Amino acid sequence: xxxxxxxxxxxxxxxxxxxxxxxxxxxxxxxxxxxxxxxxxxxxxxxxxxxxxxxxxxxxxxxxxxxxxxxxxxxxxxxxxxxxxxxxxxxxxxxxxxxxxxxxxxxxxxxxxxxxxxxxxxxxxxxxxxxxxxxxxxxxxxxxxxxxxxxxxxxxxxxxxxxxxxxxxxxxxxxxxxxxxxxxxxxxxxxxxxxxxxxxxxxxxxxxxxxxxxxxxxxxxxxxxxxxxxxxxxxxxxxxxxxxxxxxxxxxxxxxxxxxxxxxxxxxxxxxxxxxxxxxxxxxxxxxxxxxxxxxxx
Amino acid sequence: xxxxxxxxxxxxxxxxxxxxxxxxxxxxxxxxxxxxxxxxxxxxxxxxxxxxxxxxxxxxxxxxxxxxxxxxxxxxxxxxxxxxxxxxxxxxxxxxxxxxxxxxxxxxxxxxxxxxxxxxxxxxxxxxxxxxxxxxxxxxxxxxxxxxxxxxxx
Numbered sequence: 001x002x003x004x005x006x007x008x009x010x011x012x013x014x015x016x017x018x019x020x021x022x023x024x025x026x027x028x029x030x031x032x033x034x035x036x037x038x039x040x041x042x043x044x045x046x047x048x049x050x051x052x053x054x055x056x057x058x059x060x061x062x063x064x065x066x067x068x069x070x071x072x073x074x075x076x077x078x079x080x081x082x083x084x085x086x087x088x089x090x091x092x093x094x095x096x097x098x099x100x101x102x103x104x105x106x107x108x109x110x111x112x113x114x115x116x117x118x119x120x121x122x123x124x125x126x127x128x129x130x131x132x133x134x135x136x137x138x139x140x141x142x143x144x145x146x147x148x149x150x151x152x153x154x155x156x157x158x159x160x161x162x163x164x165x166x167x168x169x170x171x172x173x174x175x176x177x178x179x180x181x182x183x184x185x186x187x188x189x190x191x192x193x194x195x196x197x198x199x200x201x202x203x204x205x206x207x208x209x210x211x212x213x214x215x216x217x218x219x220x221x222x223x224x225x226x227x228x229x230x231x232x233x234x235x236x237x238x239x240x241x242x243x244x245x246x247x248x249x250x251x252x253x254x255x256x257x258x259x260x261x262x263x264x265x266x267x268x269x270x271x272x273x274x275x276x277x278x279x280x281x282x283x284x285x286x287x288x289x290x291x292x293x294x295x296x297x298x
Numbered sequence: 299x300x301x302x303x304x305x306x307x308x309x310x311x312x313x314x315x316x317x318x319x320x321x322x323x324x325x326x327x328x329x330x331x332x333x334x335x336x337x338x339x340x341x342x343x344x345x346x347x348x349x350x351x352x353x354x355x356x357x358x359x360x361x362x363x364x365x366x367x368x369x370x371x372x373x374x375x376x377x378x379x380x381x382x383x384x385x386x387x388x389x390x391x392x393x394x395x396x397x398x399x400x401x402x403x404x405x406x407x408x409x410x411x412x413x414x415x416x417x418x419x420x421x422x423x424x425x426x427x428x429x430x431x432x433x434x435x436x437x438x439x440x441x442x443x444x445x446x447x448x449x450x451x452x
Binding site for chain 1: 412414415416417419420421422423436437438439440441442444
């Protein structure tokens with residue numbers, strides 16, 4: 001069955017195929033009734049606004065219908081039902097399931113019990129493949145994905161989007177430049193795995209020293225709860241803030257991405273620069289998720 | 299064969315069952331744990347630990363009477379005792395002797411150390427780990443166990 005659980009399950013030709021499909025959809029070359037009569041179950045056991053809405057919108061644009069749970073308190077799981085049972089039941093109601101769950105590996109487990117395809121929309125600190133695909137798609141709108149220099153900035157220890165993107169980019173021969181506060185560095189197991197796959201990873205402690213050599217800067221949120229007090233958070237956060245001044249001298253095609261929501265990581269003045277692509281990145285969630293839905297339900 | 303007590307009396311031969319030899323010194327109890335033998339099981343078990351060995355320096359030996367271990371059971375042993383040899387004994391003779399092969403997949407053998415892993419909840423699934431060169435890879439949360447594997451045995 002055609003599940004999409006982790007970006008690591010997708011080989012490069014499959015990723016390219018999904019991105020090509022998304023590009024056609026964005027150019028309005030798609031069948032608006034492609035999923036007419038089909039039902040998508042949206043099971044969100046964690047709060048989500050944009051991911052849920054964009055899957056909902058993607059399904060509607062392909063002529064399908066969505067049903068869903070986004071209130072765990074009212075669900076059978078609040079009464080103690082296992083995810084396995086929920087999935088067994090819901091897979092009888094729908095043609096595919098989109099799942100967000102607080103536990104890592106939940107989507108993999110769901111795929112074992114589901115009789116319809118499962119798409120992982122984020123499982124705890126684990127995988128979120130649709131985010132990675134739309135990140136890649138947004139980069140590809142500005143430059144070829146091969147052998148680019150990508151800066152990963154922010155919380156690289158807990159940031160699942162950065163981990164997944166790093167794995168995906170390693171398939172394209174990217175060089176990764178990591179810039180993160182002390183204690184929030186890329187986990188050594190991930191760094192080793194990427195290095196073993198031939199990816200060059202270079203650590204930096206100051207983004208200003210590396211930014212002019214980059215093609216892409218992927219900024220992630222530094223979470224307040226990782227720090228003992230507000231003062232130490234603000235001290236670190238301010239030294240990782242992207243400002244228009246910092247972008248002086250960057251390459252012409254250089255772009256800044258962020259999975260959103262942002263807090264203080266990017267100065268709002270950057271939004272006006274041609275390098276800012278994070279809102280476009282968010283909008284790209286629709287064609288990318290439409291391509292994913294068509295893939296799993298075709 | 300029973301040795302002279304002055305050389306250090308070892309455990310008696312068994313009539314039928316399994317002898318696990320060449321276990322790394324001190325790992326015998328972990329071997330019993332990994333094959334599911336606990337205080338509640340009924341088998342007669344003999345354990346010799348830190349026995350002198352010309353090949354290994356020190357080794358452990360386990361003898362289990364009236365139980366022939368299956369291939370999938372003995373392969374689990376390879377995780378903590380990769381040089382172990384298994385002899386199946388019938389009527390005091392060695393009926394079959396084999397080494398251990400590290401299995402490709404471990405199902406329900408080790409607990410995932412990631413507290414956020416779905417396999418550590420009340421879901422009706424055993425843990426699943428892929429055995430890789432550098433450790434054990436959780437097929438649910440993708441966590442890697444690279445050291446102290448015995449601490450995670452269920």
